[in-house]
Amino acid sequence: MPGADGPPSDTELLRRHVAGDSEAFGELFRRHRDRLWAVALRTVGDPEEAGDALQDAMISAFRRAGDFRGDSAVTTWLHRIVVNACLDRLRRKAARPAVSAGDEQAFEALVAQDSDPARATDTRLDIDAALRILPPQQRAALLVVDMLGFSVADAAIILDTSQGTVKSRCARARARLLPHVAHLRGNRSASESVSPAQGGDA
Amino acid sequence: MRRETGHLDTDVLAEFRAGLITGRRRRAIAAHLTDCARCTAADTELAELSALLAAIPAPVVPDSVAQRLDATLAAEVARQDEAGRGGARHSRDRRRAPRRARRPTPRLVMTRVLVPAAALVVLAAGGYGLSLIGGQSSSSSSAAAGSAAEPAAASAAPSPARANALPVPSMTARAAYPGIQKSILGLAPNGTDFLPATLRSQLEALLRAPTTMGPAQAPTAQLRACIQRLASGVSPGTVKLAESAYYQGRPAIVIVVSSGRGYLAWVVAPSWVGPGCSATSAGVLARTTLQGISAP
Numbered sequence: 001m002p003g004a005d006g007p008p009s010d011t012e013l014l015r016r017h018v019a020g021d022s023e024a025f026g027e028l029f030r031r032h033r034d035r036l037w038a039v040a041l042r043t044v045g046d047p048e049e050a051g052d053a054l055q056d057a058m059i060s061a062f063r064r065a066g067d068f069r070g071d072s073a074v075t076t077w078l079h080r081i082v083v084n085a086c087l088d089r090l091r092r093k094a095a096r097p098a099v100s101a102g103d104e105q106a107f108e109a110l111v112a113q114d115s116d117p118a119r120a121t122d123t124r125l126d127i128d129a130a131l132r133i134l135p136p137q138q139r140a141a142l143l144v145v146d147m148l149g150f151s152v153a154d155a156a157i158i159l160d161t162s163q164g165t166v167k168s169r170c171a172r173a174r175a176r177l178l179p180h181v182a183h184l185r186g187n188r189s190a191s192e193s194v195s196p197a198q199g200g201d202a
Numbered sequence: 203m204r205r206e207t208g209h210l211d212t213d214v215l216a217e218f219r220a221g222l223i224t225g226r227r228r229r230a231i232a233a234h235l236t237d238c239a240r241c242t243a244a245d246t247e248l249a250e251l252s253a254l255l256a257a258i259p260a261p262v263v264p265d266s267v268a269q270r271l272d273a274t275l276a277a278e279v280a281r282q283d284e285a286g287r288g289g290a291r292h293s294r295d296r297r298r299a300p301r302r303a304r305r306p307t308p309r310l311v312m313t314r315v316l317v318p319a320a321a322l323v324v325l326a327a328g329g330y331g332l333s334l335i336g337g338q339s340s341s342s343s344s345a346a347a348g349s350a351a352e353p354a355a356a357s358a359a360p361s362p363a364r365a366n367a368l369p370v371p372s373m374t375a376r377a378a379y380p381g382i383q384k385s386i387l388g389l390a391p392n393g394t395d396f397l398p399a400t401l402r403s404q405l406e407a408l409l410r411a412p413t414t415m416g417p418a419q420a421p422t423a424q425l426r427a428c429i430q431r432l433a434s435g436v437s438p439g440t441v442k443l444a445e446s447a448y449y450q451g452r453p454a455i456v457i458v459v460s461s462g463r464g465y466l467a468w469v470v471a472p473s474w475v476g477p478g479c480s481a482t483s484a485g486v487l488a489r490t491t492l493q494g495i496s497a498p
Contacts (some may be wrong), residue, residue, distance in 0.1 A: 022279045029275065037267065038260040048462040051267040053436050054275055062278050127258055146255040164222070172217035174251055178212055181251060 011076035018065050025062055032075055035148060036082045042147070043140050044087035045132050049093070053155055057085035072157050076150070080158040090136050130180040134173050141169035142177070153197070210234065210241045212248070219248055270440060270460060389421050389455060392445035396456065396469060401489045405458060405467050409492065411443060423453075428479035433459045435481055437468055449487050458492070465492040 008016070010031070016024035027102065029036075036057070040050040061081050068077055120156075131139050137159075144155045156163045210218075210231065217223050218231050235242050263271075396404050421429070421444065433439040436459045443458040450470045458467045467490050474485025481489075 002275040022283060026272075026275055026279070026326065029271070032262055033268070034260050035272070037263040047264065047267075051264075051270060054267065055271060055438065057277060058271055059278060062275070071449070146256060148253045149256060167220040167222050168217065171220040171222060172213065174248055175212040175218075178247060178251055181254065197244055197404075 006080050011070065014065055014068060014074050015132045017062075025065070027080075028074070029058055029061070032078055034176055035075075036078060038078060039140075039143060039148065042088055042128065042131055042143050043083060043136065044089055045128075053085040053089050054082060056089075057082040060085065071153065076157050078152045079144065079148075079150070080160065083158055084143070084160070087136060088142065133180060134176060138173035138176070141166050142173040144195055145170050146174075161197065209238065210244070214246060215241065215245050216248055219245065270438070273442070274440065288433060305323070330366075389425070389444055389446040392447040392456070394449060394456075395448040396454070396488075396490060401467075401469065401488055402492060404455065405465075406492050407460065409465065422475075424477075425475050429477050430456055431479060431480055432457060432468060436461045438462070454487055463493075466490075467492055 008027075010028055013024045013028040013031075017028065037050070037054060040054040040057070041047060044050050044053055048114075056077075064081075068074070072080075107122070134200055135141065141155065141159060144150045144158050145152065150158065152163050152166050155166045159166060205435070214231070218228065223231060235245060284413075304334075325448055326344050365366070392408075394404060394408070429444055433441050438460060440460045441457065442460055442465060443456065443457055447456050448455055448457075449471075453472055455472065455474070456467065457470065458465050468486060469488040471480075471485040471487055474483065476485075479485070
């Protein structure tokens, strides 16, 4: 039972949604949207695909909320749906070599390619680039555990695998990533995004 | 045991840190780490990597994505509401949703509808069009059965959300057709006269205006099918806008669909709607691309 005051818990919002409250799901989803976006963006590696994946996931969560059994946290369940949507997309993308729909192709080509103006911190961009060298499953594991801070147990639920597999995917990912981010650790003093606890260079 | 040579692989160290190595082998590695500066340094680097990853700020959802998600969600909610109240009017949707009768799943997502007609009259007299900032809850979604009279009735009893709404000049050229436009095939009338030279900027201004889930549009089944056909050629293909308007002084339908990097827009004549409708069939009066619109 949620407390009488303060914002309703995730579980409560989901319960209200299932009971037909039309505002509840929106509130729940917005609460976690940035983190879910981070997962989607870094798992699929492309903003366009990430937007599609997140939208798929949102609809799926909206419709399947009744299936939530409460044996994990709501946020774990949401992340699981997003990761699944992303990995599905990556699989489908790998399976279909660039087919496109007839007469829309020419029109689509008219759309200006946006050359993303430089944004955000260098560290983030470099990490994102480095993450792309990892196989999707390893990348997803590293994201969930190291970047989002889920426990291995929750990560196993999100990634739909065993805890041992989560650990070994993370271990392999870290070992593989390490040589690619050595320069970031060197530049660390210039970056304000690293926590002070890690500040003192050896 | 002390080891002079045979440093540990990064892989092994990573597995060690992850707790994947147990027993004698674990003890041996731990012992090695107490003695070997090089392996200890590598081990520290691995620890720092995890800390570095944890410290990276999460990217913020771009406006375009946030808007799309909000619009999709609003449409889901509206659809659920509508299905929940499920009158006979919606029986055609039922066959498409065998799993769960209360959630039919037409792909067509309408995200923007125009203001009550009476409000238009007032502001059109003042020389500019408007959009209203409405609440997300589209409680009236099933109300508008596509008759032009319905929006006027809705405006007579404004909801709280509408009472607080701010009129926003949309800079669309409405001067030539200030009156209430008759709805085409059930679409919300827009009243804008789009012109070839300014089509893009007019549409962008329209999209930039705050959206509202006001009285739902109820386009005819054939029009819905045609819009869906347009949208199906585009990814993600969310329909942002479908309204009746004018193009060079003649009645026309404007349809805007989101594509990856922005939007694709079509202006079609009412006669375009029919069995053969497509992105290139007769009756397409104009089409253009629009940049992604961010919130004002």
